[in-house]
Amino acid sequence: MTSEGISGRDDxxxxxxxxxxxxxxxxxxxxxxxxxxGLVATLVLVLYLADEIDLEWTAxxxxxILDGARTTILLTVISIVLxxxxxxxxxxxxxxxxxVAYGVASLYVxxxxxxxLLVQISxxxxxxxxxxxxxPAFESGVIxxxxxxxxxxxxxxxxxxxxxxxxxxxxxxxxxxxERHVMRRIxxxxxxxIVIPAIGNDFIAMIKDSALVSTIAVQELLWRAERxxxxxxxxxxxxxxxxxxxWVLTIIFSFFQERLERRMARGxx
Amino acid sequence: MSQRGRLAFLxxxxxxxxxxxGQGATTPPTGPASIPPAAxxxxxxxxxxxxxxxxASPGADGDDLLAAIQEAGVIRxxxxxxYAPQSVIRPDGTYEGFDxxxxxxxxxxxxxxxxxxxxxxxxxQGGGWxxxxxxxxxSVTITExxxxxxxxxxxxxxxPAQMAATEASGFTTLEELAGATICVGEATTYLxxxxxxxxxxxxxxxxxxxxGAVGTTLPTDANCAEAIAAGRTEFQGFLSSSTTVQQxxxxxxxxxxxxxxxxxxPLAVAVDLSGPSHEALLAELDRIIGEMHxxxxxxxxxxxxxxxxxxxxxxx
Numbered sequence: 001m002t003s004e005g006i007s008g009r010d011d012x013x014x015x016x017x018x019x020x021x022x023x024x025x026x027x028x029x030x031x032x033x034x035x036x037x038g039l040v041a042t043l044v045l046v047l048y049l050a051d052e053i054d055l056e057w058t059a060x061x062x063x064x065i066l067d068g069a070r071t072t073i074l075l076t077v078i079s080i081v082l083x084x085x086x087x088x089x090x091x092x093x094x095x096x097x098x099x100v101a102y103g104v105a106s107l108y109v110x111x112x113x114x115x116x117l118l119v120q121i122s123x124x125x126x127x128x129x130x131x132x133x134x135x136p137a138f139e140s141g142v143i144x145x146x147x148x149x150x151x152x153x154x155x156x157x158x159x160x161x162x163x164x165x166x167x168x169x170x171x172x173x174x175x176x177x178x179e180r181h182v183m184r185r186i187x188x189x190x191x192x193x194i195v196i197p198a199i200g201n202d203f204i205a206m207i208k209d210s211a212l213v214s215t216i217a218v219q220e221l222l223w224r225a226e227r228x229x230x231x232x233x234x235x236x237x238x239x240x241x242x243x244x245x246x247w248v249l250t251i252i253f254s255f256f257q258e259r260l261e262r263r264m265a266r267g268x269x
Numbered sequence: 270m271s272q273r274g275r276l277a278f279l280x281x282x283x284x285x286x287x288x289x290x291g292q293g294a295t296t297p298p299t300g301p302a303s304i305p306p307a308a309x310x311x312x313x314x315x316x317x318x319x320x321x322x323x324x325a326s327p328g329a330d331g332d333d334l335l336a337a338i339q340e341a342g343v344i345r346x347x348x349x350x351x352y353a354p355q356s357v358i359r360p361d362g363t364y365e366g367f368d369x370x371x372x373x374x375x376x377x378x379x380x381x382x383x384x385x386x387x388x389x390x391x392x393x394q395g396g397g398w399x400x401x402x403x404x405x406x407x408s409v410t411i412t413e414x415x416x417x418x419x420x421x422x423x424x425x426x427x428x429p430a431q432m433a434a435t436e437a438s439g440f441t442t443l444e445e446l447a448g449a450t451i452c453v454g455e456a457t458t459y460l461x462x463x464x465x466x467x468x469x470x471x472x473x474x475x476x477x478x479x480x481g482a483v484g485t486t487l488p489t490d491a492n493c494a495e496a497i498a499a500g501r502t503e504f505q506g507f508l509s510s511s512t513t514v515q516q517x518x519x520x521x522x523x524x525x526x527x528x529x530x531x532x533x534x535p536l537a538v539a540v541d542l543s544g545p546s547h548e549a550l551l552a553e554l555d556r557i558i559g560e561m562h563x564x565x566x567x568x569x570x571x572x573x574x575x576x577x578x579x580x581x582x583x584x585x
Binding site: 007031056060061064067094126129134136217219224228230231233235236 | 349350353357358360361363386387388389392400401421458489491494498499520521522528576
């Protein structure tokens with residue numbers, strides 16, 4: 001009886017403490033939201049007072065710039081898919097005991113991570129033709145982005161594969177599974193779950209890096225914003241629109257990425 | 270081609286490029302790739318649509334460029350939509366301007382469709398187009414240097430090169446710009462003139478640049494006007510074609526024209542000398558330009574875009 005009474009009281013205390021914590025967190029979030037609204041409103045007000053918000057301009061040119069976001073997203077989606085494929089191969093190479101596979105993979109990672117993405121883009125578009133390889137602009141951008149991100153993701157995949165507990169592999173081997181099957185059916189699926197949040201992060205980063213492809217005349221978001229702004233001598237408006245579109249894109253994809261991350265973490269408890 | 274097909278193509282390209290074994294693979298082996306949605310509105314826009322015409326670009330088999338264009342029914346013309354009033358982008362993603370009208374008229378007289386590619390001007394004027402587009406109708410000045418990399422038709426119009434000074438500098442004569450910094454577009458004849466290396470293709474000799482004036486480049490001429498309009502003050506002068514300068518002044522960029530034009534540029538349609546066999550195409554283009562001079566088409570375009578000025582006659 002006594003013990004029941006005490007534990008009942010403890011439960012109530014725990015519940016009240018938890019409720020208080022939840023309320024505090026809620027208030028904190030509301031305040032943060034108010035700070036955001038305040039800051040954004042100030043920014044808009046400053047631009048409005050400086051007479052630099054031109055809705056007519058935005059109505060005229062907005063659709064053209066926004067249409068470039070489709071190219072940006074298409075470019076990024078294709079590139080991230082290819083980058084993941086490259087990364088799986090790269091990670092297997094980095095973990096291989098075969099010196100050729102290891103050498104190829106480690107050179108790839110070192111070379112690509114050791115050179116700027118802008119140099120890689122220009123190289124594919126301007127330099128490769130001297131060797132007789134002419135790749136169209138859009139494809140050049142896709143190849144540069146996927147090679148670049150593939151190298152960074154290679155290291156992430158390698159870490160993901162290594163993070164799968166050794167017991168999993170040993171158990172599979174004890175069951176008599178072939179080495180290749182162990183990798184494909186036991187290790188990789190678990191590694192993928194570990195690295196998916198990182199892929200999401202890189203996807204969001206790539207949306208922004210894809211702006212570099214505007215330098216080789218791919219008519220994506222930034223290319224269109226620059227041209228539209230230049231001819232109407234209103235770069236402020238044009239780049240504001242472009243920045244806003246990038247920002248909204250990253251917010252949208254971050255939202256999905258966070259949900260995915262939470263879902264992937266669920267099994268770890 | 271389906272999205273999956275495109276992915277497969279890209280991946281194979283990736284592997285080929287990765288293995289450094291691609292030689293002379295100038296066109297996608299699997300036929301036309303799908304055009305990205307941004308260019309799918311029936312608007313011939315952008316180099317990202319280039320692969321759709323892959324079959325038209327002649328390979329190393331010595332095909333004649335004119336024949337290839339006629340067979341494909343499409344001519345790929347480069348334009349840099351940074352040069353009002355010659356070429357600018359419209360809100361619907363198409364282009365307009367004097368050069369655009371000339372390009373479309375050329376396409377019409379060749380009996381083919383025009384597809385615009387939009388590389389920056391500095392990529393066009395140096396040749397080495399690698400078959401990414403067939404012809405430039407982009408107000409390229411005929412110079413002795415460029416003749417070694419580009420083949421030119423007769424000029425389709427002539428523009429005076431006009432010096433302007435920023436209102437902030439207070440300069441009103443060319444001499445005052447001695448030692449000043451002058452903003453010019455990348456790889457333009459204006460930069461060559463300031464550096465004393467300009468030899469015009471028609472043999473005319475320009476006046477000397479102001480003593481000690483230094484050219485500083487931005488990617489295109491329009492960047493200069495844009496920078497001055499935005500309030501940047503690192504240059505006192507701006508040198509470009511009188512049409513571009515006038516356009517900037519009309520758009521309230523704080524500039525004043527300074528002195529008489531410093532030289533007159535003959536501007537022509539160009540083909541890439543390093544590209545596929547182009548003699549027949551160049552001859553045909555030259556004939557069309559001559560015809561457009563004779564029947565007054567060019568004069569009409571000029572008066573339309575340059576406030577009633579006829580810039581199609583050689584100026585003394």
